[in-house]
Amino acid sequence: MKLQILSDLHLEFGPCEVPDVGANVVILAGDIFTGTGGPSWARSAFPARRIVYVPGNDEYYGTTVDGEDARLGVECRRLSIDMLQMGALDPGGVRVDPDDVLFRPIDGMALHARARRWLEEDEGPQ
Numbered sequence: 866m867k868l869q870i871l872s873d874l875h876l877e878f879g880p881c882e883v884p885d886v887g888a889n890v891v892i893l894a895g896d897i898f899t900g901t902g903g904p905s906w907a908r909s910a911f912p913a914r915r916i917v918y919v920p921g922n923d924e925y926y927g928t929t930v931d932g933e934d935a936r937l938g939v940e941c942r943r944l945s946i947d948m949l950q951m952g953a954l955d956p957g958g959v960r961v962d963p964d965d966v967l968f969r970p971i972d973g974m975a976l977h978a979r980a981r982r983w984l985e986e987d988e989g990p991q
Contacts, residue, residue: 866889866890867886867887867888867889867890868888868889868890868891868892869883869886869888869890869891869892869914870891870892870894871883871891871892871893871894871897872893872894872895872896872897872921873895873896873921874893874896874897874898875896875897875898875923876897876898876902876903876906877898877899877902877923883910885911888914889914889915890914890915890916890917891907891911891914891915891916891917892916892917892919893907893916893917893918893919894919894921895919895920895921895922895923895924896921896922896923896924897918897921897923897924898923898924899923899924899926899927900924900926900927900928900933900936901933901936901937901940903918903920903924903937904916904918904937904940904941904944904946904948905940905944907944907946908944908945908946915947916944916946916947917946917947917948917949917954918937918941918946918947918948918949919948919949919950920933920934920937920948920950924937934950938950
């Protein structure tokens with residue numbers, strides 16, 4: 866099974882060409898497009914691929930999580946895209962679970978604290 870994993874494309878700022886690497890499954894792991902634009906872009910970019918869509922924080926920009934989840938769910942179903950939100954999939958024996966990650970929120974907080982210390986000390990930008 867060949868996976869193509871993409872994230873942080875931020876297509877609301879302009880188009881992005883993604884090479885076709887012949888993946889069996891394309892996983893879009895957040896911050897693809899604000900609102901419901903990501904699934905339609907994904908289906909156009911990967912017309913014959915299985916697509917797994919995991920919304921990121923930018924999909925919800927300017928709206929509510931519950932409302933946008935409902936709209937994204939409708940759009941993903943219409944386009945035959947699997948949307949993951951507090952769930953897991955097993956496409957072809959490969960478990961895709963957004964909660965099963967090596968980088969946890971506490972890791973992000975520690976990285977942020979380390980970056981702030983660097984900025985505040987003498988090694989920061991001059």
